[in-house]
Amino acid sequence: MRAHEAGALHAEGYGGPPQWLPYPSDVNALLPQLWPADAHRDADGQLVVGGVRAGDIAAEFGTPAYVLDEADFRRRAQAFRDEFAAPFAEIGTGLDVYYAGKAFLCTAVARWVGEEGLFLDVCSGGELAVAKRAGFPAERIGMHGNNKSSAEIEAALEYGVGRIIVDSFHEIERVAQIARRLGVRAPVMVRVTVGVEAHTHEYIATAHEDQKFGFSLAGGQAAAAVEAILAASDALDLRGLHSHIGSQIFDTAGFEVAAGRLLGLHAEVARRGHVLPELDLGGGFGIAYTSENTPMAAHDLGAGLAEITRRTCEAEGVAVPRISIEPGRAIVGSAGYTLYEVGTVKEVELGGGGRRAYVSVDGGMSDNARTALYAADYSCTMAVRASEAPPMLSRVVGKHCESGDIVVMDEYLPTDVRPGDLLAVPGTGAYCRALSSQYNHVPRPPVVAVRDGRARLIVRRESIDDILALDVE
Ligand SMILES: *Cc1c(COP(=O)(O)O)cnc(C)c1O
Numbered sequence: 001m002r003a004h005e006a007g008a009l010h011a012e013g014y015g016g017p018p019q020w021l022p023y024p025s026d027v028n029a030l031l032p033q034l035w036p037a038d039a040h041r042d043a044d045g046q047l048v049v050g051g052v053r054a055g056d057i058a059a060e061f062g063t064p065a066y067v068l069d070e071a072d073f074r075r076r077a078q079a080f081r082d083e084f085a086a087p088f089a090e091i092g093t094g095l096d097v098y099y100a101g102k103a104f105l106c107t108a109v110a111r112w113v114g115e116e117g118l119f120l121d122v123c124s125g126g127e128l129a130v131a132k133r134a135g136f137p138a139e140r141i142g143m144h145g146n147n148k149s150s151a152e153i154e155a156a157l158e159y160g161v162g163r164i165i166v167d168s169f170h171e172i173e174r175v176a177q178i179a180r181r182l183g184v185r186a187p188v189m190v191r192v193t194v195g196v197e198a199h200t201h202e203y204i205a206t207a208h209e210d211q212k213f214g215f216s217l218a219g220g221q222a223a224a225a226v227e228a229i230l231a232a233s234d235a236l237d238l239r240g241l242h243s244h245i246g247s248q249i250f251d252t253a254g255f256e257v258a259a260g261r262l263l264g265l266h267a268e269v270a271r272r273g274h275v276l277p278e279l280d281l282g283g284g285f286g287i288a289y290t291s292e293n294t295p296m297a298a299h300d301l302g303a304g305l306a307e308i309t310r311r312t313c314e315a316e317g318v319a320v321p322r323i324s325i326e327p328g329r330a331i332v333g334s335a336g337y338t339l340y341e342v343g344t345v346k347e348v349e350l351g352g353g354g355r356r357a358y359v360s361v362d363g364g365m366s367d368n369a370r371t372a373l374y375a376a377d378y379s380c381t382m383a384v385r386a387s388e389a390p391p392m393l394s395r396v397v398g399k400h401c402e403s404g405d406i407v408v409m410d411e412y413l414p415t416d417v418r419p420g421d422l423l424a425v426p427g428t429g430a431y432c433r434a435l436s437s438q439y440n441h442v443p444r445p446p447v448v449a450v451r452d453g454r455a456r457l458i459v460r461r462e463s464i465d466d467i468l469a470l471d472v473e
Contacts, residue, residue: 016354017393017410018377020292024412028386033288033295034379034426036072036335045386047424050450054339054383057455058422061448063341064363066433068104068458070112070451073335073429076298077116080327084302091310093320095302098142100283100328101127103430108449108458109332110134119162121326125152132159142189142326146212153178157186165189165242165280167214172228176235188229189242189280190215192222194261198246198254198284205257214243217261226269238274240321241266244282247329250295252304255281259308267316276321281305283326287333289427290377295330329430336429338367338445339383340407342421343399357394359417364398365405366439368425368432378408383422387414396423400440433459441467 017023030039030047039049047054050069057065077099085095098119101110105127111134113120120136122128123144131141138160145152146167153175156164166172166188179186193214195206208218215222222241229238245258259281266279286295296304305325313320340361347357370376380396391412398405408425417423436444443462448455 016350016352020290021410021412022291024391027389027391027412027414028382030381031288031291031379033293034290034334035337036069037075038069038072039426041386045382045384047381047383049337050455051453052450052455054422054424057339057448057450058341058384060455061446061457062461063339063422064361064367064445065339065461066336066367066428066445066447066459067339067455068109068332068336068429068447068449070335070449073109073332074112074116076331076335077113077118079298080302080325080331081117083297083299084325086299087303087306088309088323091306091320093309094322096322096324098280098283098324098326099331100326101131102434103328104332104336104432104434104447105130106447106459107134110136114140119324121328125149125155128152128155128159128161138162142324144191146214148174150174150178154182157182157184160184161187163187163189163239165191166225166229167191169225169228172225172232172236176232179235185235185237187237187239189239189278190222190225190229191242191244192217192262192265194243194245194258196243196245196254196258196261198249198258200248200286201250203245203249203254203257205254217265222265223268226265226274230274238276240276240278240280242280242282244280244326245284247284248286249284250286250293252301252308255305256308258282259305260312263309263312263316263318266321267318270318275319278324279309279321280324280326281309283328283330285327285330287329287427287430290379292377333427333430336432337424337426338363338407338428338432340396340423340425342417342419342423344419345417354393357392357413357415357417359394359396359413359423360399361396361407361423362399363442363445364400364407365402366398366400366437366442367445368398368407368428369435369437370431371406371409372402372404373435375409377410378425378427380408380411380413380423380425382414382417383424385421387416389414389416391415396425399442438462438467443467 191214193209396408447459
């Protein structure tokens with residue numbers, strides 16, 4: 001069984017259509033939860049996103065291409081900033097939204113995040129460099145990572161980031177040393193592993209934590225990390241505790257357990273005279289990739305988390321600290337789609353008399369690793385024409401030399417899909433360009449931002465020359 005980022009419970013085998021995939025009544029329909037808010041088909045049956053026709057993207061920028069709807073990205077950022085945050089104001093505290101740059105970051109996106117008043121999480125020197133290039137305000141940056149190099153820590157402190165989330169005792173030492181050398185006091189948060197693994201509609205609560213991130217709560221390591229930081233208060237300014245419990249989470253049950261445990265430690269530290277001003281509940285809010293996913297509205301999610309926070313603080317007898325969250329996928333995921341051109345179509349017999357079409361496109365696991373890596377499900381649709389042909393169970397595969405090179409595991413496409421057709425895969429804004437590779441020396445696709453009927457390149461396509469340029473022999 002392959003791994004799944006949402007947990008092994010989610011993994012599925014191979015066979016006919018999966019249970020969750022309905023036979024479509026209209027193979028050309030766009031499911032609203034998978035697409036940017038303004039996505040539609042025009043009179044010619046063409047997909048239009050951000051006011052730009054898919055065919056025009058292909059003509060100007062080629063395929064494959066990632067397309068990102070700027071207005072939709074901003075709307076989702078605003079929903080966290082305003083609708084998610086409103087219930088926190090009602091319980092008398094503030095909420096800071098850190099966009100998790102690892103989902104997708106480039107200079108343009110860092111600017112959108114900054115302009116919308118959000119904060120930004122980076123987890124490497126490379127992501128920090130993009131933030132700096134975008135002129136992102138340093139005090140609104142959080143720096144993550146379980147093995148930050150001294151150079152990365154130094155770069156973050158020199159830029160003046162608002163927080164470094166420390167992840168090990170070695171790192172506490174390292175940050176303190178570098179801060180002393182630079183003559184600054186480093187703002188830090190402690191990454192706590194709270195023994196909650198949340199994915200989709202299930203979560204597992206354990207007393208132990210067998211993973212690389214953070215300081216475990218149960219073993220007393222998190223409390224010891226707090227001690228170590230307070231003991232180095234000349235160099236380190238402890239801002240609060242942090243936890244991140246998983247990805248593709250659709251309800252608040254896992255957060256309830258996590259917040260309870262995190263605030264337990266927060267209260268213990270407060271009772272010993274150190275009232276920490278902040279608390280971070282992490283990211284992982286789920287999005288729809290297929291018809292089986294139903295994400296919560298930002299306001300409902302915020303109301304749930306605010307109520308959990310209020311209740312837990314009351315039970316612990318502590319004031320509500322300033323809360324932060326770190327959504328990545330929930331801001332950028334559904335704002336993006338990938339446009340491919342079909343190269344070949346093949347039909348195979350399945351056991352039991354069924355048939356499946358294998359539709360090969362001009363990209364694959366190099367531009368979307370999630371299907372191979374996590375058995376992630378996607379959906380897809382014809383991008384430049386609607387079809388009257390009946391639906392057929394299909395699998396969209398890439399051009400790489402691996403049978404696991406699958407983009408969309410199961411989808412109904414019309415039986416007349418043919419070479420030269422364009423296909424659009426929604427929900428690829430997060431963790432696709434970010435996880436892309438040059439596997440088989442296939443150059444990575446560009447990212448095209450669309451807005452108000454205009455398309456603009458924000459990350460250019462890699463060329464064969466780019467690939468050869470690294471090869472110095
Ligand atoms: C990955 C990650 C996030 C963002 O996760 P999403 O599923 O994209 O919301 C937030 N915080 C931390 C610490 C992460 O590692």
